Amino acid sequence: MSEALPPPVVGILALQGAFREHGKVLRSLGVQVVEVRQPRHLEGLGAIVLPGGESTTMGKLLTDWDMMDPLRERILAGMPVYGSCAGLILLCDRIEDSDQPRIGALDAQVRRNGYGRQVDSFEADIDIPVLGPEPFPAVFIRAPVLTGVGEGVTVLARVGEQPVAVRQGSVLASSFHPELTSDARFHRYFLNMCTECGRTRP
Ligand code: GLN
Numbered sequence: 001m002s003e004a005l006p007p008p009v010v011g012i013l014a015l016q017g018a019f020r021e022h023g024k025v026l027r028s029l030g031v032q033v034v035e036v037r038q039p040r041h042l043e044g045l046g047a048i049v050l051p052g053g054e055s056t057t058m059g060k061l062l063t064d065w066d067m068m069d070p071l072r073e074r075i076l077a078g079m080p081v082y083g084s085c086a087g088l089i090l091l092c093d094r095i096e097d098s099d100q101p102r103i104g105a106l107d108a109q110v111r112r113n114g115y116g117r118q119v120d121s122f123e124a125d126i127d128i129p130v131l132g133p134e135p136f137p138a139v140f141i142r143a144p145v146l147t148g149v150g151e152g153v154t155v156l157a158r159v160g161e162q163p164v165a166v167r168q169g170s171v172l173a174s175s176f177h178p179e180l181t182s183d184a185r186f187h188r189y190f191l192n193m194c195t196e197c198g199r200t201r202p
Pocket of ligand 1: 056089
């Protein structure tokens with residue numbers, strides 16, 4: 001029997017956007033949460049969440065507050081990260097028609113606001129097999145579309161042809177907002193992933 005690891009302290013990037021909602025879900029799962037606004041808040045974190053919001057604004061604030069480089073370093077060194085919506089955009093290494101600041105830890109190409117104006121927000125019950133057979137209520141708000149993923153990226157869910165949830169090692173991303181529903185399975189999956197990554201790290 002493997003010994004239980006304590007849940008990690010999870011940081012939530014709290015510069016802008018839907019960070020409070022992620023905090024609520026994680027706290028409801030018994031996790032200690034730290035709101036990250038300055039480089040020193042990165043100390044002691046076991047994992048981090050990059051929320052939805054506006055990726056250009058978050059990227060600019062990360063740069064202005066000297067957090068982009070230390071955050072990228074930690075993520076590239078294996079600190080588990082979950083990015084939802086704008087957070088996914090920040091994680092991608094290719095953003096169509098944009099040179100906005102990014103972390104670039106996910107081998108994927110993204111088109112911002114890729115669902116277009118007519119359907120800029122919608123809800124869909126989607127299949128996410130790693131969460132079990134029950135469909136997941138996914139909320140999309142001016143969501144990005146992943147237009148290409150690298151070989152090392154596992155697609156966890158799709159809507160039509162498009163991947164909407166992906167994982168590459170210790171990097172998890174979704175183009176939807178699981179924090180806006182009462183279904184905590186996606187966050188629980190992230191916490192399990194953190195434990196798994198902690199176990200396999202030297
Ligand atoms: N459209 C936003 C962006 O480009 C993302 C929207 C969201 O996070 N809900 O950053």
